[in-house]
Amino acid sequence: MKIIIPSSSNKGLEAEIDSKFGRATYFAVIDSDDMSIEFVKNDSASQASGAGVGAAQLCADRGADIIIANDFGPKAFYALDSAGIEMYSVSSEDNLNSAIKSLQSGSLTKVTGPTSRGKR
Amino acid sequence: MKISILSGKGGTGKTTLAVNMALSLKNVQLLDADVEEPDDYIFISPDIFETEAESVLRLIPEVDDDLCTACKKCVDFCEYNALAMMLDKVLVFPEICHSCGGCKIVCPENAITEVERELGKIRHAVNGDIDFWQGDLNTGEEKAVPVIEKLKTKMDADKKIIIDSPPGTTCPTVEAVAETDYSIVVTEPTPFGLHDMDMVIEMLREIEQPFGVVINRSDENSDHLIEDYCTENNINILLKIPFSREIAELYSKGTAFVKEMESWKSKFQLLYYDIVREVNNNEKNNSN
Numbered sequence: 081m082k083i084i085i086p087s088s089s090n091k092g093l094e095a096e097i098d099s100k101f102g103r104a105t106y107f108a109v110i111d112s113d114d115m116s117i118e119f120v121k122n123d124s125a126s127q128a129s130g131a132g133v134g135a136a137q138l139c140a141d142r143g144a145d146i147i148i149a150n151d152f153g154p155k156a157f158y159a160l161d162s163a164g165i166e167m168y169s170v171s172s173e174d175n176l177n178s179a180i181k182s183l184q185s186g187s188l189t190k191v192t193g194p195t196s197r198g199k200r
Numbered sequence: 201m202k203i204s205i206l207s208g209k210g211g212t213g214k215t216t217l218a219v220n221m222a223l224s225l226k227n228v229q230l231l232d233a234d235v236e237e238p239d240d241y242i243f244i245s246p247d248i249f250e251t252e253a254e255s256v257l258r259l260i261p262e263v264d265d266d267l268c269t270a271c272k273k274c275v276d277f278c279e280y281n282a283l284a285m286m287l288d289k290v291l292v293f294p295e296i297c298h299s300c301g302g303c304k305i306v307c308p309e310n311a312i313t314e315v316e317r318e319l320g321k322i323r324h325a326v327n328g329d330i331d332f333w334q335g336d337l338n339t340g341e342e343k344a345v346p347v348i349e350k351l352k353t354k355m356d357a358d359k360k361i362i363i364d365s366p367p368g369t370t371c372p373t374v375e376a377v378a379e380t381d382y383s384i385v386v387t388e389p390t391p392f393g394l395h396d397m398d399m400v401i402e403m404l405r406e407i408e409q410p411f412g413v414v415i416n417r418s419d420e421n422s423d424h425l426i427e428d429y430c431t432e433n434n435i436n437i438l439l440k441i442p443f444s445r446e447i448a449e450l451y452s453k454g455t456a457f458v459k460e461m462e463s464w465k466s467k468f469q470l471l472y473y474d475i476v477r478e479v480n481n482n483e484k485n486n487s488n
Contacts, residue, residue: 155295162287163287
């Protein structure tokens, strides 16, 4: 299963979660079967508008099954939901490792609607 | 004569200046181009939302899913991420769309057509000597420029035109200021006011727009913040509106203060004619 998490650095499983989904610096693409990890730079981060949609497209193109993030804006939520990707919310103080562990232990909350107004 | 009124931050006094100036002049046209939060109407025509409005429309793409082969060319083309491809289906995000029509052109299957969408409204009212026009952006819409463009088609060159611009330095503000003869930058004597005024002035110099400054909530103990900056940068301070309880109370009741403080009318008239003189001088100098 492919899990994607926005991260502020590309330093392995200890990398911190980027609190902004659309404008995250990187996306950590994690394969939960072997815990292999690949960091993808988020080109949408610097775009004037539609960062949430662009980031959602990137995650869908990478074949995400699950996304764990601190915050999902309305457009990102709609795009990811349309792609059938499951979303879970996590504290921005977590790192990738603790987020995955929380997901596996079932302690993360499933996101069923946008968690913020999003940014322009 | 077309004068635009702008400020770096919201809440500095654009509305105060625009409505009081308009109420002090004859044969005037006031355009409220602060389309995200127009509030000149409170002082000019409180019932404006009961009048019939004219729609501002723009085109956004609509995808025929039966014709679409999910080639993703439209998504890749869109610089603004207004389109996404999810499970082989194109999603359209109308609020982000800039209505460029590019997606329709790049689609090899002719699966994209453009449909009209209302993004705002233009309203009109007359109050005595004021021909008042207002643009308002529909809730949830992000593109203010087309509403301001449409609003500006209502300009009557035979009138003294005052445009109340959106705050800031982004596209909507530039659109409101463009093609006006002169801009008034409203500021307040605070560090925040100074900082944001500096940004506006940088933008105005970039587009080579003539301008002067009006200090609102003027106070002798802090005006030096703005005065020092203006002296240093060779900028004319046109007027000071004092930090006064009376003005604030009238504002909070929705009353333009020139209605109760008649002596201010002549100050706004003087302000207007000072600007006319400066614009005429500039034109003379430019033609020499």
